Amino acid sequence: MADAIIQARGITAGYGKAIIIQDVNIDIERGKITAIVGPNGSGKSTFLKTIFGLTRVFKGQIIYEGRDITKMLPEERARIGLGYVPQVNNVFPNLTVEENLEMGAYARTDKEQVKADLEEIYSVFPILRERKKQKAGSLSGGERQMLAMAMALMGKPRVLLLDEPAAALAPKVVTQIFTKIKEIVASGVTILLVEQHAKRALNLCDMGYVMAGGRVVMKGPGKELLADEKFVEAFLGKR
Amino acid sequence: MDISVPLMNSLTLGSLYTLMALGLTMSFSVTKIANFAHAELVTLGGYVTALLVNWMGFGLAESLVAAFFASALLALAMDELVFKPLTRRGSRTLYLLVASIGIGLIVRYILYIYADLNGIITIQTKADIQIVSQVGRAAITTMHLWIFPVTIISVILLHVMFHYTKVGKALRAMADNEDLARVSGIRIYRLRRIMWVIAGGITGVAGGLWSAYSVLTPEAGWQALLRIFAASILGGLVSFWGTIAGGIIIGLAENLGISIANEFFYVNTAYRPLVSFIIIVVVFLFKPTGLAGIDVIGWIKRKMGKGE
Numbered sequence: 039m040a041d042a043i044i045q046a047r048g049i050t051a052g053y054g055k056a057i058i059i060q061d062v063n064i065d066i067e068r069g070k071i072t073a074i075v076g077p078n079g080s081g082k083s084t085f086l087k088t089i090f091g092l093t094r095v096f097k098g099q100i101i102y103e104g105r106d107i108t109k110m111l112p113e114e115r116a117r118i119g120l121g122y123v124p125q126v127n128n129v130f131p132n133l134t135v136e137e138n139l140e141m142g143a144y145a146r147t148d149k150e151q152v153k154a155d156l157e158e159i160y161s162v163f164p165i166l167r168e169r170k171k172q173k174a175g176s177l178s179g180g181e182r183q184m185l186a187m188a189m190a191l192m193g194k195p196r197v198l199l200l201d202e203p204a205a206a207l208a209p210k211v212v213t214q215i216f217t218k219i220k221e222i223v224a225s226g227v228t229i230l231l232v233e234q235h236a237k238r239a240l241n242l243c244d245m246g247y248v249m250a251g252g253r254v255v256m257k258g259p260g261k262e263l264l265a266d267e268k269f270v271e272a273f274l275g276k277r
Numbered sequence: 278m279d280i281s282v283p284l285m286n287s288l289t290l291g292s293l294y295t296l297m298a299l300g301l302t303m304s305f306s307v308t309k310i311a312n313f314a315h316a317e318l319v320t321l322g323g324y325v326t327a328l329l330v331n332w333m334g335f336g337l338a339e340s341l342v343a344a345f346f347a348s349a350l351l352a353l354a355m356d357e358l359v360f361k362p363l364t365r366r367g368s369r370t371l372y373l374l375v376a377s378i379g380i381g382l383i384v385r386y387i388l389y390i391y392a393d394l395n396g397i398i399t400i401q402t403k404a405d406i407q408i409v410s411q412v413g414r415a416a417i418t419t420m421h422l423w424i425f426p427v428t429i430i431s432v433i434l435l436h437v438m439f440h441y442t443k444v445g446k447a448l449r450a451m452a453d454n455e456d457l458a459r460v461s462g463i464r465i466y467r468l469r470r471i472m473w474v475i476a477g478g479i480t481g482v483a484g485g486l487w488s489a490y491s492v493l494t495p496e497a498g499w500q501a502l503l504r505i506f507a508a509s510i511l512g513g514l515v516s517f518w519g520t521i522a523g524g525i526i527i528g529l530a531e532n533l534g535i536s537i538a539n540e541f542f543y544v545n546t547a548y549r550p551l552v553s554f555i556i557i558v559v560v561f562l563f564k565p566t567g568l569a570g571i572d573v574i575g576w577i578k579r580k581m582g583k584g585e
Contacts, residue, residue: 054367090460116462124460130453132515133446141450144443145462193462 043068043197043228044089049098051088057096058084059252065245066197071219071229073243073260075236075273081252082232083125086199089230090122091115102197117145121195125202125232128186131175135166138174138185142192152192159188162218180211187218197228204235216242236273240264248273281413283536284529289421291528292428293490295521296483297501298508299431300476304352306452306515307472308364310373314355314381315480315505318348319498320388322481323488327402330489337404337423337489344485345478352477353470355380361469381499388495402489424486428521431479435517438475448472452515504531507553510560513567522568527553 042065052058059081066072074082087093089100091112099108107115116122130138139159143152160167163184169177174185183203190198203219204212219242223229233239240246240260248256248269256269263269301315322344329340359376368376392398410417439445451458451465459465484498491497508527512519530552538544560567 092456092460112456112459113462113464116460120460122460124457127454127457130450130457132453133449137446137449140443140446141458141461141463144447189461 041068042066043103044230045101046085046089047099047101049085049088049100050096051084051093051098052096053093057252058093059088059249061098062249062252062254064247064254064257066228066230067245068228069223069226070244071223071231071242072245072247073231073233073239074247074249075233075239076249076255077273078234080249082234082249083201084252085249086122086201086230086232089199090120113145116193119194119196120199121190121193121197122199123186123190123201123203125205129174129177129182129189131173133174134171135174135177135185136170138189139166139170139192142189144193146192146194155192155194159192163188180207180214183207183211183215187215191222195227197230198222199230199232201232202234203231204233204238212238237264279414280533280536281415283533285412285415285417285421287528287532288525289424289490289528290532291525292424293483293487293524294501294504294508294527295524296424296428296431296486297480298505298512298520298524299435299517300352300478300480300483301505302509302512302514302517302520303435303472303476303479305509307448308356308360308469309370310360310377311370311506312355312360313374313377313502314384315377316498316502317381317384317388318352318477318480319484319487319501319505320385320493320495321351321498322348322484323402323493323497324388324392324397324400324484324495325481326485327397327400327488327493330402330404331400337402337485340402341427341482341485344481346481348481348484349474349478351384352473352480356469356473361466385495385499392495399492399494400488401492402485404489406489420486420490424490427482427486431482432517432521435475435479439517444468444471503550503553503557507556510557511567516568519568527556530556 044066046062046064049062050057050060062085074085076082084093088095091110095108099106102118130141133141139156143155146152165181166185166188169181174182177185187203200219203215207215219229219231231239231243240263243260246258246260246263247254248263256263258266297319300318301312304310304312325344325347326340329335329343330337359380360373363373363376404420406418406420408416408418409422439449447458447463447468450461450463451468455465487493487497504527508523509520511523511526531549534552535544535546535549539546
């Protein structure tokens with residue numbers, strides 16, 4: 039059994055009375071990239087939100103570092119090492135870029151280190167330094183995505199959940215974002231990536247899960263899935 | 278026509294409306310609740326001040342502090358007992374608005390019963406008011422020396438809090454996107470309580486000053502609510518500077534504006550409350566973001582750029 043930092047055990051969850059995902063079992067391996075792919079409306083994003091406590095869980099458990107966090111508030115999960123970059127609305131538009139980054143580090147108490155980390159973020163994303171006094175709402179799509187990711191990194195997460203980080207971005211920016219993701223993993227952060235663009239995600243990840251209709255329908259190492267005829271036929275279309 | 282008296286009245290009432298509206302702007306921007314029970318925070322603060330000064334012999338300053346805490350407590354109770362549980366169950370803002378009208382009615386009629394039993398349906402705080410200076414025919418009194426500084430200091434303090442402290446920035450973050458605030462580790466329920474205490478408290482102080490300036494009834498807050506909303510809406514419902522501008526504009530329109538209309542166009546001054554209605558309707562029709570949506574600096578820059 040691999041070393042899982044987060045285990046989702048038989049999760050059935052949704053919003054209000056509506057069930058969106060059913061009986062989902064997913065292991066997120068420490069220090070690796072786990073990807074969830076699948077068509078629109080398959081419940082991928084709902085699963086990410088569930089890990090962060092932003093949905094209603096009807097059944098099942100979420101285990102983080104051996105501890106059941108199913109009922110923990112999202113703000114407390116952020117304080118024990120979880121980070122999350124939503125697909126949309128992932129920055130505070132009326133706050134400046136710098137204030138956004140401060141909010142990313144909100145729960146941290148090591149002020150000196152936060153300052154140093156801010157400098158580091160600025161050197162990694164120079165565009166954010168240029169724009170630090172601007173409101174985040176005025177950024178371009180790519181810049182906003184960079185800021186969202188930088189914000190999450192300011193929280194020093196041990197596990198980072200990324201929801202379609204490359205959606206609706208120019209190809210050049212997509213390459214930048216994916217390079218960034220590889221660097222983040224190299225620095226020891228575990229990543230859970232949700233992507234609609236299956237090929238891209240499966241090429242990058244260590245372990246892949248395929249969701250459809252709110253359930254996990256296939257799983258396996260990313261490259262194996264890409265080589266699997268059944269998978270290719272069902273999700274990528276025949277070539 | 279001598280405008281000194283209506284001008285002075287405009288500024289005084291404008292300041293009071295601003296002070297009353299600051300808390301509404303604050304609570305609306307953070308929770309998105311159009312809180313009609315905000316009116317009762319004004320009234321409660323007024324009664325606490327009047328009773329402490331008139332019956333207990335306290336000074337105005339101590340009584341205003343007490344009004345702060347009384348209204349802060351009421352605001353906190355409204356949220357903990359009604360708004361928060363409803364929000365947690367996924368209530369839409371319309372339901373919250375209706376609930377706030379209900380809370381307002383309950384508090385207002387409790388105040389009525391209490392005031393009736395004690396013979397204080399109308400009461401005015403017996404503040405020691407002296408004329409300190411004269412501008413034209415208008416007198417500047419010690420009351421003005423309370424109202425103007427308290428309003429200005431409140432706006433400055435709120436601005437500093439919201440832009441330079443961690444808690445204030447987090448409140449703005451919460452106003453922008455509550456879920457994102459939570460995933461950043463911001464404890465939203467704690468912040469929400471801090472917000473209600475400050476918003477309720479300032480509103481209570483505004484009510485206290487009102488009770489010294491004018492006659493108070495259990496309806497006082499309710500009657501001012503239209504102006505409070507108008508001031509807040511003019512300010513875009515999210516900006517403190519916008520709110521102060523909104524409050525002063527309402528004050529000017531309802532006093533100086535009506536005086537001028539009366540003098541030159543024979544408009545009856547009884548139409549005064551109509552001014553706030555018209556302002557609300559016009560703002561919502563043409564500029565829903567209010568004064569906060571007007572980019573003055575950007576406009577000047579563009580004009581300057583074109584001039585070159």
